[in-house]
Amino acid sequence: MCRSCATTASPAQPSARATAEAPGRTRVADHGLPRRRLLAGLGLGALAVNVPAGASPAAAGEAAAAKNGAWANPALGRFPAGGHYGAPRGGASHAGQDVSNSTGTAVHAAAGGTVVRRSWGGGLPGRTGNALVIAHGNGQYTYYGHLSAYRVALNARVSAGQRIADMGATGNVTGPHLHFETHSGRLGTTVNPVAFLAARGVDLSGGWSRIDPGASGPTVVVIQHLMNQRGHGLAVDGSYGSLSVGAVKRFQRSAGLAADGQVGPATWPVLVYTLRQGASGSPVRALQTALNRRGARLAVDGGFGSVTTSAVRAYQSGNRLVTDGEAGPVTWRALTG
Incomplete structure (x- = not known):
């Protein structure tokens, strides 16, 4: 479970030395994993991120609450006690939903989009550990934290369900899990990931999907x-x-x-x-x-x-x-x- 991952907190302090963002799987070190360098922050301090040119028209045009098959479950596991959205974290609250499983469990893109952050804490205040942020268009973003390995590069285009990373225990945590966030309107404005995905036909706890008439894909x-x-x-x-x-x-x-x-x-x-x-x-x-x-x-x-x-x-x-x-x-x- 995340010890931090708050909606309002002091920014995490990554290493001052940046590392190259090479495509493909990159191993990172933490708590018993193979010894490698931690990926440093990319210096992306602003919360607002413009969607890169060429963002998916399908992703940008999705209806807000349509169960249209465009979204997917990012990881399988269990919901740990105290890992829910809004759980108290000192003077703040938990910004996402934790999904616990063993280190190395697959992490998948929740929807198609572009990887706009690949760094320690995703460059967001209060987050720790190796993280990815994907922009989906229309002000929608997803955040994947505490990763043990990246499987996509910065600026990569990804599709819904694609494996993008491995679950881990990097950062301020009590054990391996995915810290998953959904942002709506702008990067930095979080909403409950369980409800957000449910409105799109996805059960974050691992149940069957819901596909409505009008869906595609x-x-x-x-x-x-x-x-x-x-x-x-x-x-x-x-x-x-x-x-x-x-x-x-x-x-x-x-x-x-x-x-x-x-x-x-x-x-x-x-x-x-x-x-x-x-x-x-x-x-x-x-x-x-x-x-x-x-x-x-x-x-x-x-x-x-x-x-x-x-x-x-x-x-x-x-x-x-x-x-x-x-x-x-x-x-x-x-x-x-």
Whole structure:
């Protein structure tokens, strides 16, 4: 749990010597990790950050509360006691939500955007540890703190669900965890991350996602592949329009569910298939699409061979799931969350 991470506090004091921001994974030292240099602060003192040119039009144009598939769960783990948004921190309050797991657990981008901070504390007052800040457009930012390793460079463009870092215990903490913040309006204005993501269909505690009519993107492609296994013959175009919604409603009625067209915690468990090596067809295409959203780079060919098995195992291992290479409900829930 964070000992600091307050909304108002004195700025952390990083090393005065800056280090080069090299692309890719950079190991950093802290509490039992391999001994390397701590990354110094970048001297970014101002809280307001302009969104870089070329920011994603999709990210900039998202509806404020749409469960549209554009957001993803940044990390799997548990909510530690006292790690909630607004928890007291001396004379201030906790600015984010802590998600605890072991050092090295995967940290994913919560939405598409540009990495605008990659430094000790993210250059923000009261934060400690190695951190990333991603700008998503429309004044929305996410902060990822106490990282043990970076997997993206400063100014990198990232997509929702992409692995960007490893969980750690750098900074003023009691143990390894992700300190996750959401900023709305400007960088420095935090809002409750649990409520912010819930409004966008993501359960930060690790539950199934919620996808509403009008959504688009890879998670809709997953849904369309799974529906096609049931004979619906949908165009796999990633657009959750009237034809796909109508098919889902028919499926929901046949399963005795509320036919509201939302693919959420009631629908996902009966929609997915448990898959293992040797499986084939549309459900495997759905799985491969979901893995690719998390950075697997698989050919979506519908064949669950050794390469897809390795990708499942790598995802399970990185997210501290049972590493058996089988895509069951727990793995599906994490992948689509």
